[in-house]
Every structure is written in structure tokens, then in C-alpha cells.
Amino acid sequence: MPDVLTWLSWIVLAVYFSCLLVLACYGAHRWYLLALYLWHRRAPTPQPTPFVELPRLTVQLPLYNELHVVERLLDAVCALDYPRDRLEIQVLDDSTDDTSRLVAERVESQRARGLDIVHVRRADRRGYKAGALAAGHRRAKGELIAIFDADFVPAADFARRLVHHFTDPRVGLVQARWGHLNPRYSALTRVQSIVLDGHFLIEHTARHRSGRFFNFNGTAGIWRRACIDDAGGWGTDTLTEDLDLSYRAQLRGWRFVYVPEHVAPAELPVEMSAFKTQQHRWAKGSIQTARKLLPKVWRSRLPLATKIEATAHMTAYLSYVPMLLLTAVVVPVAFLRSELAASRMLAVDLPLFLATTLAWVTSYAIAHREATGAWRGCLRWVTFLMAVGIGLSINNARAVASGARRGLSEFRRTPKYNLGPGETLASRRYRGRISRDTWAELGIAAAYALAIAGALALGRFGVVPFFALFLVGYGYTGLVTLVQESR
Numbered sequence: 001m002p003d004v005l006t007w008l009s010w011i012v013l014a015v016y017f018s019c020l021l022v023l024a025c026y027g028a029h030r031w032y033l034l035a036l037y038l039w040h041r042r043a044p045t046p047q048p049t050p051f052v053e054l055p056r057l058t059v060q061l062p063l064y065n066e067l068h069v070v071e072r073l074l075d076a077v078c079a080l081d082y083p084r085d086r087l088e089i090q091v092l093d094d095s096t097d098d099t100s101r102l103v104a105e106r107v108e109s110q111r112a113r114g115l116d117i118v119h120v121r122r123a124d125r126r127g128y129k130a131g132a133l134a135a136g137h138r139r140a141k142g143e144l145i146a147i148f149d150a151d152f153v154p155a156a157d158f159a160r161r162l163v164h165h166f167t168d169p170r171v172g173l174v175q176a177r178w179g180h181l182n183p184r185y186s187a188l189t190r191v192q193s194i195v196l197d198g199h200f201l202i203e204h205t206a207r208h209r210s211g212r213f214f215n216f217n218g219t220a221g222i223w224r225r226a227c228i229d230d231a232g233g234w235g236t237d238t239l240t241e242d243l244d245l246s247y248r249a250q251l252r253g254w255r256f257v258y259v260p261e262h263v264a265p266a267e268l269p270v271e272m273s274a275f276k277t278q279q280h281r282w283a284k285g286s287i288q289t290a291r292k293l294l295p296k297v298w299r300s301r302l303p304l305a306t307k308i309e310a311t312a313h314m315t316a317y318l319s320y321v322p323m324l325l326l327t328a329v330v331v332p333v334a335f336l337r338s339e340l341a342a343s344r345m346l347a348v349d350l351p352l353f354l355a356t357t358l359a360w361v362t363s364y365a366i367a368h369r370e371a372t373g374a375w376r377g378c379l380r381w382v383t384f385l386m387a388v389g390i391g392l393s394i395n396n397a398r399a400v401a402s403g404a405r406r407g408l409s410e411f412r413r414t415p416k417y418n419l420g421p422g423e424t425l426a427s428r429r430y431r432g433r434i435s436r437d438t439w440a441e442l443g444i445a446a447a448y449a450l451a452i453a454g455a456l457a458l459g460r461f462g463v464v465p466f467f468a469l470f471l472v473g474y475g476y477t478g479l480v481t482l483v484q485e486s487r
Contacts, residue, residue, distance in 0.1 A: 009332075009336055012329050012332050012333060012336070013333060013336065015325055015329050016326065016329045016330070016333045017352075018322070019322035019323070019325050019326040019329070020322075020326070020352040020353060020356070021352060022318075022319065022322045023319055023322055023323065023326075023352075023356040024352040024353075024355040024356050026312065026316065026319045026356070027355045027356035027357070027358075027359040027360065028355065028359070029309075029312040029316075030359035030360055030363055031355075031359045032309075033202060033203055033206045033207070033363070034202060034206070034359070034362060034363045034366070036206035036207075036209075036210045036212075037201075037202045037203075037205050037206040037366075039210075040205065040206065040209035040210055041205060041209075043209055045259065045260075045261060048164040048165045048166075048167050048168065049164070049167045049168075050164045050167070051163065051164055051166075051167055054082070054083055054086050054160075054163060055086070055142070055143050055144050055163060055166065056086050056087075056088070056141060056142045056143055056144070057082060057086060057087055057088070057142045057144045057145075057146060057159055057163065057222075058088045058089075058090060058136075058140040058141055058142030058144070058145045058146070058225075059077055059080070059087070059088070059089045059090065059145075059146045059147075059148065059159075060090045060092055060133060060136050060137075060140070060145060060146070060147045060148075061073060061074070061077060061089070061090065061091050061092060061147075061148055061150070062092045062094075062129050062132045062133055062136075062147070062149070062150075063091065063092065063093045063094065063095055063099060063103070063150050064093075064094045064095055064096075064099075064125070064128075064129075064413050065095045065096060065097050065099055065413070065415075065430065066095070066099050066150035066151075066416070067097060067098055067099045067102070067429060067430075068416060068417050068418045068429075068430075069150050069151055069267065069416050069417075069418045070099050070102055070103060070106075070150055071102055071106060072153060072418060073148065073150050073151075073152065073153070074091070074103070074106045074107075074110075075106075076152075076153045076154055077089060077148060077154065078106075078110050078115060078117070079156050080154070080156055080158060080159055081156040081157050081159075081160055082159045082160060084114060084115065084116070087115075087116060087159075088116045088117075088118075088140065088141045088142055089110075089115065089116065089117040089118070090117075090118055090120055090136045090139075090140065091103050091107060091117065091118065091119050091120060092120050092132040092133065092135065092136045093119060093120065093121055094121075094122055094125045094128075094132055097429075100121070103119055104119055107119040116141075120132075120135065120136055120139075122135055125411075126236075127234075127236035128236070128410070128411030129218075129241060129411055129413075130234040130235060130236045130241035131234075131236055133147070133234045133241070134233060134234040134236075137225070137228065137233065137234065140225065142225065143224070143225050143226070144163060144166060144222050144223065144224060144225065145222065145223045145224075145225055145228070146158075146159060146162075146221070146222045146223075147218070147219055147220075147221060147222075147223070148219050148220060148264075149218065149219040149266070150416065151266045151267040151414075151416040152219055152220055152264055152265070152266045153181065153264075153265050153266070154220065154264050155262075155264070158176070158220075158262070158264060159222070161259070161262050162174045162176060162222050162259060162262065163222065165257045165259070166222075166224060168255070170253075170254065170255040171224065171254070171255050171256070171257055172223065172224045172226075172227030172228075172230075172231075172249050172250075172254030172255060172256060173216050173221055173222070173223050173224070173227065173246070173249065173254070173256045173257070174221060174222045174256075174257045174258075174259060175204070175214075175216055175217060175220070175221040175256065175257070175258050175259070176220045176221060176259055176262045176263065176264045177200045177201070177204070177220075177258075177259070177260045177261075177262065177263050177264070178196055178200055178217065178219075178220060178263070178264060178265075178266055179263035179264060179265035179266065180192075180193045180196070180265060180266065180267075180268055181265045181266060181267045181268070182267055182268055182270065182419075183268065185268070185270055185419070186270060187384065187476075188268075188269075188270065188272060188275060188388075188480065189268040189269075189270060190381055191381065191384060191385045191388050192268045192269070192275065193268060193371070194364050194367065194368050194371075194381060194382065194385055195364070195385065196268075197364075197367040197368065197370070197371040198363055198364045198367040200260065201260065201366075201367045201370045201371060202363050202366065202367050204258050204260070205258065205260060207258075207309070207313075208256070208257070208258040211306070212305075212306055212309045212310070213246070213247060213250045213256075213306065213309070213310050213313070214246070214256060214258060215242060215243045215246035215247070215313075216242045216243075216245065216246045216256075217242060218240075218241075218242035219264075219266070220264035220266070224254075227249050227254045228245065228249075230249070230252055230254070231245055231248040231249035231252050231254070232245075232248055233245075235248075237288070237292065238285050238288035238289045238292060238409075239281050239282075239284050239285030239288060239403075239409050239411055240281075240282060240285025240286055240288070240289050241285075243285065243286060243289045243314070244285075244289045244292065244293065247289065247293050247297070247310070247314075248293065251293075251296060251297070251300055267416045267417075267418065269414055269415075269416065270417060270419060270425070271415070271417070271425060271432055271484055272432075272477060272480040272481040272484055273432025273433065273434075273435075273481050273484070273485060274414050274415050274416075274432055275414075276392070276395045276432075276437070276477075276481070277412050277413075277414055277432070278414040279392055279395060279396055279399070280395055280396065280398070280399040280412075281399075281411070281412060281414075282317070283317035283320065283395075283396045283399035283400055283403065284399040284400070284402050284403035284409060285403065285409075286314055286315070286316065286317050286403070287314075287315070287317060287318070287399075287400050287403030287404055288403045288409070289314055290311075290314035290315050291403070291404065293314070294310070294311060294314060294315075297310050297311070298311075317396055317399070317400050318400055320392070320393050320396035320397040320400060321397045321400055321401075323389075323390060323393045323397070324393040324394060324397040327390070327393060327444060327470060327474075330466070330467070330470065331447070331448070331451045331467070334451075334455070334460065334463040334466075334467075335454075335458075335460070357386065360386065360389075361382050361383075361386065364382045364385060365378045365379070365382050368381065368382065384472070386469060386473075387469045387470075387472040387473035387476065388473055388476060388477065389473070390469055390470055390473035390474070391441060391472075391473030391474045391475075391476055391477035391478070392473075392477060394437045394440055394441060394444075395437055395477075398437070415429075415430035415432075417430075425484060432481070432484070432485050433485060434481060434482060434485045434486070438478050438481045438482055439478075440478075441474045441475075441477050441478030441481075442474070442475070442478035442479065442482070444470070444474040444478075445470075445471055445474040445475035445478060445479075448467050448468075448470045448471040448474065448475075449471055449475075451467050452464055452467045452468065452471065455467065
């Protein structure tokens with residue numbers, strides 16, 4: 001029996017150090033992006049030569065059951081400051097509820113005012129969002145195509161500020177930065193705002209200004225129609241049609257432009273189950289895209305640095321697999337230290353742990369500072385963000401495993417609610433559900449609560465903060481889901 005326990009101990013340790021090593025690699029990639037950002041952040045944004053005559057623009061609004069936000073979206077898009085004889089709006093409506101009635105009423109009202117706006121309905125949701133965009137693309141009049149998801153509220157000058165970049169015939173896409181309509185609604189929306197600011201302020205800026213590939217984010221951007229056609233059009237074989245088309249277009253030599261100075265605000269999910277759905281879709285879709293396009297990336301003549309960065313970019317969600325494995329082995333490893341040479345282990349795993357966590361903490365702290373103009377509350381919210389990231393491990397690791405398998409996937413959209421003062425989720429449709437993941441998250445949180453109690457009883461105080469991250473992360477994601485969906 002002692003021999004068996006010894007072998008089990010070494011297996012657990014091997015899993016633990018392997019997970020830390022993989023996570024440290026993704027941490028190193030984060031340091032790399034942060035270095036690129038810091039090196040290029042002061043570079044001025046090149047000013048494009050303006051058009052003498054503005055090009056014809058089609059605005060596409062893909063919708064599916066967006067009862068609470070569709071009127072807000074239509075009002076904003078119909079108020080765009082763009083010549084009416086050069087503007088077309090397509091409402092690509094696959095809805096199966098009263099959303100279609102609201103759209104029909106708004107479309108008729110705007111058409112009566114002379115706006116070129118059409119309400120496009122399909123017989124089925126084949127291809128989901130990508131299918132809707134492709135259907136609209138075939139009948140679009142514009143040489144440029146802007147896309148907005150239902151939760152966005154673009155400013156009136158959105159199109160005028162971005163279209164002039166297309167005077168360069170090599171430009172295939174111009175992407176604006178996402179803003180947030182409700183970042184202070186809850187702890188969940190605060191965390192999401194920091195994550196998205198990290199993506200748009202750090203990652204996008206670093207990739208764009210250093211000449212690496214970056215991706216269209218599915219909304220708040222303008223495409224050149226010829227670029228979409230040249231890249232093969234919208235694909236329906238992944239859940240991240242935006243990432244897929246972006247890489248195909250850039251592999252064809254098209255140039256993308258990122259304009260962080262122009263911010264398009266959007267509503268952040270206030271419901272934990274909706275946030276998990278969004279994360280699941282992004283994780284699964286990115287792995288599907290990686291499986292589809294990474295062989296083409298590595299066969300291309302791109303610089304080696306661009307190939308490596310593209311690989312890390314598309315496979316970033318893979319990090320949730322070792323994080324989930326780490327969840328299972330952290331407690332036994334912590335108590336094994338009393339039996340093994342703890343000082344020798346610390347010499348290895350402490351640098352790996354710091355290489356991973358400090359990279360993310362630093363980049364998100366800088367993003368928070370850039371977005372808000374202040375360091376206030378930064379450490380508290382970034383620490384909580386790290387815990388929530390751990391708590392998403394079951395949801396996102398399951399998505400990665402699903403994305404690694406071949407086969408079509410259902411596109412589950414993220415419901416938004418446009419909650420006003422005094423309104424609650426109980427007053428809204430599209431509510432989420434309590435899944436098996438929720439119970440697993442709560443179970444893991446309970447296990448870590450017991451582990452903390454055991455560590456305190458044995459005087460192992462050093463592991464308590466580390467255990468607490470797992471307890472808070474899994475406890476928060478599980479408990480908030482349970483409370484919200486039980487009302």
C-alpha cells in the first residue's frame with residue numbers, strides 16, 4: 001500500500017506541474033502582448049485620406065428574439081449621421097417571438113420617413129448568425145457593410161468616423177472598441193468590463209500596431225464587401241464566424257484597422273447563465289476555428305512570430321483544461337508538501353505560478369487604468385476577476401472539449417434585458433436555467449471550504465489564500481446562477 005500511495009503522489013504532482021507549465025506558457029504569451037502594447041501604445045493613429053464622396057453603406061442587424069433591446073438598437077442605427085441616399089439598413093430577423101412585430105412596426109415607420117430599411121425574414125435559422133449575415137450579404141447594396149449586434153447603441157457619427165479608412169484599397173475591415181452601458185450594475189458586469197477592456201485596449205492594440213493578426217469581434221465594425229467575398233464569405237461551420245472570417249481574410253492579404261478612439265457602447269450580460277453561455281460559445285468557436293485554420297496559418301509564408309501569436313490567440317481557451325485539472329489536484333498537492341521537500345517544490349512551482357498570475361493581473365490592471373483613468377479599486381476587482389475566471393473552468397473546459405470534436409453546433413445567443421431603475425430579471429423573458437455545471441461548481445466550492453478548514457486546523461496558513469481563490473470563484477459562479485434562476 002505505501003508503494004501505491006507513493007506512485008499516486010507522484011502522478012498527482014506530475015499533473016500539477018504539467019498544468020502549471022501550460023498555464024505559464026499562456027502567461028508568457030500575455031507578457032508578450034503586454035510588452036507589445038507598452039512599446040506601441042504611444043504611436044499615433046494614422047489619419048486616413050477622406051473620401052470625396054462617401055461610399056454606399058449597408059448596415060446589418062442580425063437578430064434572434066431580442067424583445068428587450070431591439071427598439072433601442074433600431075432607434076440608434078436609424079439616427080446614424082450618414083447620407084440617406086448612401087445608406088441601407090437590413091434587419092436580419094430570425095426571431096420566433098414578438099421581436100418580429102416590434103421590428104415590423106419600426107421598419108414601416110422609418111420607411112415612411114424615407115429611410116432605405118428592409119426587414120429580412122428567413123424560413124429557418126440555418127447557419128444561425130453567419131447564415132443570416134450571408135443571406136443579407138447576397139442582397140446588400142453597399143460596397144461597405146457595418147454590423148451591429150442587438151445589444152449595441154452606436155453613436156450617430158459611427159460610420160462617418162470609420163469609413164474614411166477604406167480610401168486605402170488594401171483595408172478590408174475597420175473595428176471600433178467596445179464600450180459598456182452598465183459596467184456598475186453588479187460585480188459580474190464589473191468583471192466583464194475589465195476583461196473586455198483588457199481585450200480591446202491591450203490585446204487589440206498590441207496586435208494591430210505590431211502587425212500581428214487581430215479579429216473582427218462580430219459587431220461594431222465595418223467590412224469591405226469585396227474582402228468578405230475574396231475570403232470565401234461567412235462560414236457556418238464554427239460558432240465564431242467573426243474570428244474565422246478575420247483570419248481567412250488576413251491570410252488573403254487584407255489589412256485590418258483598429259480604431260480604439262471610437263467606442264461603441266453595449267450592454268453587458270447581467271445574468272450569470274447568460275455570461276456562461278457567451279463564454280461557452282466563444283471558447284467552443286475559437287477551438288473550432290483553430291482546428292480549421294491553424295494548419296493554413298502554419299503552411300503560409302507569415303513570419304514565425306505571427307504564426308506563434310496566432311496559435312496562442314486561437315487556442316487561448318485551452319488554458320481552462322489545465323485550470324480544471326489544477327482544481328482537482330491543488331488540495332492534495334498542498335497537503336503532500338508536509339511529506340515531501342516543500343522548499344524544492346516551491347523553487348519550481350512558485351515561479352511558474354507567479355509567471356501565470358502576475359501576467360494577467362498586470363495586464364488587466366493596466367487595462368482598468370487605461371479605461372477608467374484611475375487605479376482606484378483595481379487590485380480588488382482584478383483579484384476577484386481571477387477568482388471568477390477559475391470558477392468558469394467547468395463551463396469553458398467543457399466548451400473546449402466540444403469544440404475539439406467535429407460536427408455542427410447550435411448558436412445560443414446571449415440574452416440582454418435593458419434593465420431600467422428598479423427593474424429586475426424577474427420582469428424579463430429569456431431566463432436561463434440551472435445546469436449540472438452549477439451543482440458541480442457548488443460542490444467544488446464546498447470541498448474547498450472544507451480544505452480551508454483542514455488547512456487552518458493543521459496550521460497550514462500559507463495555502464489558505466490560494467484555496468480561497470477557488471472557493472470564491474466556484475462559489476460565486478454557482479451561487480449566483482442558483483439564486484438568479486430560482487427567482
